Amino acid sequence: MQLRVSTGGAGNRVNKSGVELSMADEATPQDHVTAFWSMVAPDYEAHRGNVPSRGSALYGRWAEILAQNLGPAPSNVLDLATGTGFIALILAELGHRVTAIDLSAEMLAQALKAAGGRPDVRFELGDAVEPAMPAGSFDAVVNRHLLWTLREPVHAMSKWRDLLRPSGVLLCFDGFWFGSAPSDEEPEPFRRHYTTSTRSALPFMHSTSVEPIIAAMEEAGFAHVSWRDLPELTDYSAGTTPYLVRGVK
Numbered sequence: 028m029q030l031r032v033s034t035g036g037a038g039n040r041v042n043k044s045g046v047e048l049s050m051a052d053e054a055t056p057q058d059h060v061t062a063f064w065s066m067v068a069p070d071y072e073a074h075r076g077n078v079p080s081r082g083s084a085l086y087g088r089w090a091e092i093l094a095q096n097l098g099p100a101p102s103n104v105l106d107l108a109t110g111t112g113f114i115a116l117i118l119a120e121l122g123h124r125v126t127a128i129d130l131s132a133e134m135l136a137q138a139l140k141a142a143g144g145r146p147d148v149r150f151e152l153g154d155a156v157e158p159a160m161p162a163g164s165f166d167a168v169v170n171r172h173l174l175w176t177l178r179e180p181v182h183a184m185s186k187w188r189d190l191l192r193p194s195g196v197l198l199c200f201d202g203f204w205f206g207s208a209p210s211d212e213e214p215e216p217f218r219r220h221y222t223t224s225t226r227s228a229l230p231f232m233h234s235t236s237v238e239p240i241i242a243a244m245e246e247a248g249f250a251h252v253s254w255r256d257l258p259e260l261t262d263y264s265a266g267t268t269p270y271l272v273r274g275v276k
């Protein structure tokens with residue numbers, strides 16, 4: 028993942044979700060998270076390290092890993108915090124029926140553009156912590172680069188478990204991007220939104236091991252929780268080795 032952003036010092040701008048980009052004191056941690064990603068959405072894919080470009084070898088390896096970890100297509104898959112739809116669109120290309128949610132309308136606008144109207148992926152505004160879909164409606168729930176910026180992980184994961192059919196799988200892809208403490212190297216406007224108070228609501232942001240993630244997944248009721256590093260998915264411009272944590276309902 029890449030933190031460089033080309034948006035300079037934002038003034039008081041309001042995004043399509045009504046979130047003021049120069050945040051008021053009463054803004055919640057999630058308001059800050061959503062405002063940051065909304066601000067960078069138009070340039071998200073332009074920065075190396077955020078998403079491998081379609082057709083690249085790395086893109087192909089992401090498709091292989093997803094295919095290996097999911098049942099045969101078509102199945103119903105939910106992509107949480109889809110951003111510009113990187114995972115959602117690979118899943119659709121693999122033949123799955125995809126629902127993808129994000130809290131940033133700006134990210135979803137980019138995802139819709141990238142989807143070019145294909146009918147097998149539905150993008151919706153929604154909170155990954157409280158997804159509003161019917162229980163038991165998915166064969167798999169997937170997310171990439173969400174865990175580090177996720178509030179209330181045990182509560183969220185138990186909601187994800189509810190959404191799965193029996194034996195459905197949860198796949199969480201992420202990396203340890205931030206070390207154990209904030210760094211002076213982090214650029215604006217990232218620091219303006221990922222404040223001390225925002226970070227205190229994101230239990231995995233400064234995690235450097237999968238242990239707390241595995242513990243949260245087990246506390247949420249997942250069985251057969253396992254993890255592995257994915258060096259084959261390393262994008263050297265992103266600066267860390269991705270990992271996958273997997274659980275079964």
Ligand SMILES: C[S@@+](CC[C@H](N)C(=O)[O-])C[C@H]1O[C@@H](n2cnc3c(N)ncnc32)[C@H](O)[C@@H]1O
Pocket residue numbers: 028057060061064065077078107108109110111112113114128129130131134153154155156170171172173176177178
């Ligand atoms: C680092 S980006 C990852 C986007 C995409 N999954 C990818 O792999 O490129 C993080 C995304 O999470 C979204 N997000 C953060 N918290 C969320 C929440 N609680 N519910 C839904 N989306 C959320 C942000 O809006 C942003 O699009």
